[in-house]
Amino acid sequence: MKGTSYRTHGCGDLRPDHIGCEVKVAGWVRRVRDMGQFVFLDLRDRSGIVQLYAPKSSPMYEVLRTLGREWVIQAEGTVRRRESPNPNLPTGEIEIEVETLTLLNRSEVPPFLIEDETDGLEELRLRYRYLDLRRPIMQRRLELRAQFLEVVRRYLRENGFLEVETPMLIRSTPEGARDFLVPSRLKPGSFYALPQSPQLLKQLLMIAGIDRYFQIARCFRDEDYRGDRQAEFTQLDCELSFVSQSEVLSIFTGLVQAVFQELIGVEIGEIPTLTYAEAMSRYGSDKPDLRYGLAWEEVSEWASQTEVPFWKGRRVFQLHLAQAKASRKLQEKWQEVAKSHGIPSLSIAQKEGEKISTSLQKFFTAQSLPPEAEGLWLWAAGENLPHAGLGALRSAVIQDLGLKPERPWALAWIIDFPLFEQDEQGKLAPAHHPFVHPHPEDLEYLEQAPLKVRGLCYDLVINGYEIMSGSLRCHAPELQMRIFRLLGFSEEEAQDKFGFLLEALGRGAPPHGGCAFGIDRWIMLLAGGSSLRDVIAFPKTASGSDLMLNAPAPLDPEQKAEILRWISS
RNA sequence: GGUCCGGUAGUUCAGCUGGUUAGAACGCCGGCCUGUCACGCCGGAGGCCGCGGGUUCGAGUCCCGUCCGGACCGCCA
Numbered sequence: 001m002k003g004t005s006y007r008t009h010g011c012g013d014l015r016p017d018h019i020g021c022e023v024k025v026a027g028w029v030r031r032v033r034d035m036g037q038f039v040f041l042d043l044r045d046r047s048g049i050v051q052l053y054a055p056k057s058s059p060m061y062e063v064l065r066t067l068g069r070e071w072v073i074q075a076e077g078t079v080r081r082r083e084s085p086n087p088n089l090p091t092g093e094i095e096i097e098v099e100t101l102t103l104l105n106r107s108e109v110p111p112f113l114i115e116d117e118t119d120g121l122e123e124l125r126l127r128y129r130y131l132d133l134r135r136p137i138m139q140r141r142l143e144l145r146a147q148f149l150e151v152v153r154r155y156l157r158e159n160g161f162l163e164v165e166t167p168m169l170i171r172s173t174p175e176g177a178r179d180f181l182v183p184s185r186l187k188p189g190s191f192y193a194l195p196q197s198p199q200l201l202k203q204l205l206m207i208a209g210i211d212r213y214f215q216i217a218r219c220f221r222d223e224d225y226r227g228d229r230q231a232e233f234t235q236l237d238c239e240l241s242f243v244s245q246s247e248v249l250s251i252f253t254g255l256v257q258a259v260f261q262e263l264i265g266v267e268i269g270e271i272p273t274l275t276y277a278e279a280m281s282r283y284g285s286d287k288p289d290l291r292y293g294l295a296w297e298e299v300s301e302w303a304s305q306t307e308v309p310f311w312k313g314r315r316v317f318q319l320h321l322a323q324a325k326a327s328r329k330l331q332e333k334w335q336e337v338a339k340s341h342g343i344p345s346l347s348i349a350q351k352e353g354e355k356i357s358t359s360l361q362k363f364f365t366a367q368s369l370p371p372e373a374e375g376l377w378l379w380a381a382g383e384n385l386p387h388a389g390l391g392a393l394r395s396a397v398i399q400d401l402g403l404k405p406e407r408p409w410a411l412a413w414i415i416d417f418p419l420f421e422q423d424e425q426g427k428l429a430p431a432h433h434p435f436v437h438p439h440p441e442d443l444e445y446l447e448q449a450p451l452k453v454r455g456l457c458y459d460l461v462i463n464g465y466e467i468m469s470g471s472l473r474c475h476a477p478e479l480q481m482r483i484f485r486l487l488g489f490s491e492e493e494a495q496d497k498f499g500f501l502l503e504a505l506g507r508g509a510p511p512h513g514g515c516a517f518g519i520d521r522w523i524m525l526l527a528g529g530s531s532l533r534d535v536i537a538f539p540k541t542a543s544g545s546d547l548m549l550n551a552p553a554p555l556d557p558e559q560k561a562e563i564l565r566w567i568s569s
Numbered sequence: 570g571g572u573c574c575g576g577u578a579g580u581u582c583a584g585c586u587g588g589u590u591a592g593a594a595c596g597c598c599g600g601c602c603u604g605u606c607a608c609g610c611c612g613g614a615g616g617c618c619g620c621g622g623g624u625u626c627g628a629g630u631c632c633c634g635u636c637c638g639g640a641c642c643g644c645c646a
Contacts, residue, residue: 035609036602051606069596084604092606109597111579115607119580119595123638176646196646223645224570433646542639 001047006074012048016093018079023096025050026074026104028134030114034065040095041067043075044114046139051086051095052077060098070107070114070131076100122533126547129538141527141535147263148523149216152236155258159251161212161238166201168194168218173497176433177221180231188569194220197516199433200501202239203473206512207504214238216519224542228465228521228532231544238470239514245456245472248513249273249413252468256411256460263526268411271460275416281317284391289464290412291405292398294319296380296390303381307363310345316381317390319397324376325350330400334378337396341389344382351375412461419455420486428486432457435480435501436471437513450486456513467522470515477505 001010007026014023027045041052041064052075054060067073077098086092111128112120116137125132132138153163172179172193179193195201197219205213217237225231240248253271260266279286282295296317303316326334331348338346349358351374358364369377378397380390397403419438423429428450430436438446439454446453457471474480480502484494494502523535533539540546555563 031606033605033608034602035605038603038605040605040608042606049606053604056603082604084606086606089606109579111596113580113596117607121581121638123576124580126638173646177644199646221645224643226645227640229645430646436646541637543637545637547638 010047011043011045011050014050014091014094019081021079023079024076029067029069029071039064050091052098053095054098063101070110072105074102074104129548144527145523151259151262155255156214161214164213166198170195177223180220180222183566188566196221198237204504206239206241207509212240230532231540233520236517236519241510241512271411271413273413279414280387284387284394287461287466290410291407291463293406311381314381314383315385316379319378322375324401326376337392341392342386343380343389347379349377414459416454417457419453420450434483435473437474465521468515468517472513475509475511477502
């Protein structure tokens, strides 16, 4: 740390090399320990903690012992070797014998411990976020986030990307999440929307010839929040022209490798690719947690040759754990899980040597299974097996048996997502967003069998979290219009909502595609946390309020009246 | 929008089927202590039991409403 008029060193920077030096430090009082004949004081700043010392014979003794926690002080003194070192502290071999002390500011007694292991609950920590962020562990998380941005910027710049900012006040588009709206004063009755993502703007940048773009973009979605979902969140938003899907994946594999390597020293190697169809049938999820090898296997053929009557003519999926044992209670719980996810039949068997215990007793002996196979089996059967149910069962089994991950990090590209899905009313809806380029092999039956059409899109899944999502986009206006028509937009509606895009596509749009990383979530994983709020400096609660600023808040009456005038005209 | 859990000292919590003066630990304040670093020891202060209503002789405890926080479902292209 560079010195200023307030300090010559950071508290945590002092080492035995400094013994004998006259130093000046400034920071917050972490704790005072008055021993009678002398006093110790732990002083904290961002660089760490150093112990101040004053013997009773010094005039500083009386000064130090009366200081309160979190008071801001400046101390001047001589670095000396400790009589009893503390090996748990980087500065544990030295202390500063204080000669001059300046009180820079007092502090109220803090409502919770300003320590890595705090006693404050999250609600309190959010209310006094500036105190929460004073905790070393929180500062390390902010540091990790800053390093992340640094690595990402460097990698992308080295690969020819241009960082471009796009506006926050844009217009609302009909699909997707609910928009946050901003009333316009100069055009009463009209509204801006805050971007859910810079999707269309970055496509326009490609048409502008920017070629390779990125942005650390703040995005806003007015939906309900969760531990891993905030009203505003940060995306690493990227778009490239003149690239194939595999080229996009290869460029961003490099980025992901660089981040893991430089931030946490982990070599992730190549990232395996899984199709959507494989992911769904093996793991029951399009974002499987692949730290666990456990996978469903279709055994319909084998099942039809057994005596089990309700397996005949049905599809049967099997989950086998060679080492595992499940109590009756757990088995009942899994039956509930299966039932609540619409799985028609779940059978469970436990085999040890020649002994087998199963609800299939009547139709089934130990000989029905290969002799060397042991452990726990689950069989889900039905004409129609909802994949989500298989996924929920797999998660439940992993959690309830307390399975240990086979590896700390499991990454995968998931590709070949369907382009469309059906909503509740049976209407066609984009599975991803309406600008995804259909898979060229499936283009011919776009109109005939739209649900079978795959998109040129890809997700990156890390430990069961969707960290990045992207696609190649439609660059031909005719193709984009075909998609809009399938989604039920008339020519006029499409022109009204997306006219600017269709027009731009008709003015020399290059083939292009890109992606967006949810970086809050990714940094959360890298920091080893399970809450987004721990890696965002000033996060909001699950109901979207900021407990420190007390936002959202009612308006002044005059302000409110003015807004209402704009809105209703 | 729905379901569930919680709200008691500065903090984290306990408080049984309703029953005298609502507790503990940490923190805070005062005193003592020659090497602490979660210092130790002695003493003390500290409570609209989230808010409003109801039931009851009597409510922290039961009921209704409301606000706040959390988890989950819906939602989040």
